[in-house]
Amino acid sequence: MEKKADIRVLPPGLKNQIAAGEVVERPSSVVKELVENSLDAGAMRVDVTVEKGGQSLILVQDNGWGVDPEQLNLAVTRHATSKITGFDDLASISSFGFRGEALPSIASVSRFTMTSCHQGSDEAAFIEVRGGEVASEGPAALASGTRVEVRDLFSNTPARLKFLKTEATENKRCQDTLMRISLAHLQSAFSLTMGGREAFRLPAGQDLATRLQTFWPPAVCEGLRPFDYEREDYRAHGVAGSPATAQGRGDRILLYVNGRPVQDKMMLSAVRQAYRGMLISREYPQIVLFLELPNNEVDVNVHPAKMEVRFLEESRVFSVIRGGIMQAINSMNDGPSEEPTFSGSAASSMSEYHRPESGGSALPTKRAHRPSGSSDGPKFSSYREFQSEYNPPKDIPLPVPPPSGMRHGGRDEFPGDDDSLLEARGTMPSVSPSREAVLQGTDYTYLGQVADTYLVVRQGNALVLIDQHAAHERVLLAAMREERTRGDSQPLAIPLEITLHTSQVDVLQNLWEELGAMGFKMSMDGPTKVQIRGIPPTLDTGKAREYITDALAEKVRTMDDLWTMMSCKTAIKAGQPLAVDEALALLDVWLKTPEREYCPHGRPVVLKWNPLDLEKLFKRK
Incomplete structure (x- = not known):
């Protein structure tokens, strides 16, 4: 032995x-x-x-x-x-x-x-x-x-x-x-x-932006915005990059604690949370973040190379970091200084829309024909005002494409231009694109729609393309964040029944209050079966079932995830024709929506080319 x-x-x-x-x-x-x-x-x-x-x-x-x-x-x-x-x-x-x-x-x-x-x-x-x-x-x-x-x-x-x-x-x-x-x-x-x-x-003695120019390309550095956010004796400062310059690797996320370079999952999570809804899952922003806090509230003695740290107040650290980065992101929004409104003939056509009291989609649907020029266009100061003014009744769907052969010359053609038929189909004749379509208080002019998916806009001398589905998603999410906790619901004549796996019972219980606040009226029929007796006004029965199925599959974890999923399923789709008036209504409310540059999933909503960009594309320069 x-x-x-x-x-x-x-x-x-x-x-x-x-x-x-x-x-x-x-x-x-x-x-x-x-x-x-x-x-x-x-x-x-x-x-x-x-x-x-x-x-x-x-x-x-x-x-x-x-x-x-x-x-x-x-x-x-x-x-x-x-x-x-x-x-x-x-x-x-x-x-x-x-x-x-x-x-x-x-x-x-x-x-x-x-x-x-x-x-x-x-x-x-x-x-x-x-x-x-x-x-x-x-x-x-x-x-x-x-x-x-x-x-x-x-x-x-x-x-x-x-x-x-x-x-x-x-x-x-x-x-x-x-x-x-x-x-x-x-x-x-x-x-x-x-x-x-x-x-x-x-x-x-260099400043941070100048020193970064030695290491990062000009396109990245030009998109950086400074931030300096302080809460009590915690301070987060540095520079944050535009979501438009995000990359597929996280090597340009530089984190510091009291001047010490660190690698910390909680700090990284706070950064990702600040960019939530602006980046897709495989994208990473550029950021240099300095966190300063009292030395006795951070332990740097938890790693031999001192690359990891431990915080006494993690929630405060998370909040300060997120607040600082949001400060930089908000400074990137270069939207119009005034609230946009419709003017000219665009305002006239918008006055033709019905103004119900509650419920429904965030896009208008025409109810009765009135002569153009009959009234001035309204102004919207909030998502609530937009919804109350232009949400259609629950029985009127979003605009749908007319059948083949009924659309030509830029207009939706119906025999006799019958208003009752228009009302039943939930669509309307398009306003001619040649009409003036300017959003007052802005330099936006709507030019038309491409591939029934992208809205073409002139902004000053720049050409702008806006993804209608992504823009509507962002509008709906903002409206839900403000309104959707009221629990408005439309009853179902025949309740939906969904049989649950045993693992889904706990998931449903955890989401019960949030789903109820969104408009789902539910009751348990036995230990593993749920009956849905009411659904949110913006969903049809099929979409409601799909929505609940996705929620039970744990594709969502928070209320915001639920709203994001619902906004995607509710928004107008790519390939869906929009009348000029509908496109203008969407543009108007989208211009007032926070974080409007990106859809809730992080995809870009808008692409823009200035004259120099166009000259380069045509190889004139």
Whole structure:
């Protein structure tokens, strides 16, 4: 039988290499630790040189206050640090490094040389470490600050060496690391040289937008908007990108806590929540977010490389981040300064619409023919006013395409132009596109419809295409958020019966109140069967069943998810012809809708080309 090994204390070199496995994952980790040491030492300039992806050489030189020659040996001793002195300091850490692990860990897996000139000293000193053991030390020549050289990284740990990627990949990671640090320290200058070539040089005192232009393309930087949101002693500030420039990777979401680059799922969730409804699931915005809060309310000592943090008040952090980003997103809305209204003949045609008291869709449906020019167009100050003015009765559906052969010349043709037949079909004759169709108070002019799906609009000198389904979805969602908790319902002559799987019973119970607030009147008929006796006015029976089925399949989790699904099923569809008056009504209320640039699922509602864009498309420029 094999004898069990005795418990023994590990030798210092092995302990340092084990620590290095946690702190020094790759060359970029070395860059991070050394540059953060420089900043902790008050450096206003940090120059970094990398050769062969950092494997051959990493050199970091700063103009900080340096290390006393008598303490150089302590600097490469594990758990020796000047940044904390007692237990109380751990509860309020303000420096980047504090464990005293970085330098001895790096020195244990490389050929390490550190030269430093202590502030006020006439002479510099150096220390050289090989495999975790001090090889030599003594006086050196250096005007000020500290210079650290790390050569042959992982040469004595080949198992770590084989996991390094290509030189180009490791260079890129080193560049990204220094970039992230530089964005949080605009008061300091930074430079990076890789393979003998200068990758970038950043002067001290730049603003965030200017510094970002070194790293991000102009199209992204032009869409960035600043934000600065404070709540009590929590502050979120930085820049957020336009949803239009979103990308398929999240590598341009940069998060900081008290100046420290971090990776935090809760912070990322707050960012995604702020962009909710503007991005599809596979898209990521560009954002640089700085969160500032009291040091004693965040724990940075939960990860060896200090990349993860833990918050005392997560809900407050979430709220502040979301509020800050929403501030930037709201500043991106460049809509008209005045409330849009109909004018001219467009206003006249809109006066022909019936104004019922309640219920229904957010698009008007014609009820009786009146001569054009009979009244001035109304103004809408809210979604509630729009709904009360232009929702059709429950028995009148949204406009539907006329049968083949009954539409030509831009008009819906019916024998004798019979109003009763129009009323029964829920459609109307189109106003000729040649008529003036301007939205007063704006520079929007409606030109027509393409493919029975896209509304063509002139905005000043720009050409605009608007997806009618996506625009109507956004309008409906906004209206539901304001109105749909009243529980308006239309009764069903024959109740809908849905048999539930046992797993769906709890799902339905969790959604019961929300569904009731939307207009679903339900009762349980036994333990696994639900009867639906009333449905929201905007849904027909088939759509109501489909809606409940999707809800039971847990395709929704919140009230807003329910509204989003309902707005999609209720909105006018692609391929559905709209009369001019209907298109104008949709445009009018859409222009007053928050977050109107994107549908609830994150797809764009509007595309726009200015004259320069058009010239480029036609290769005139």
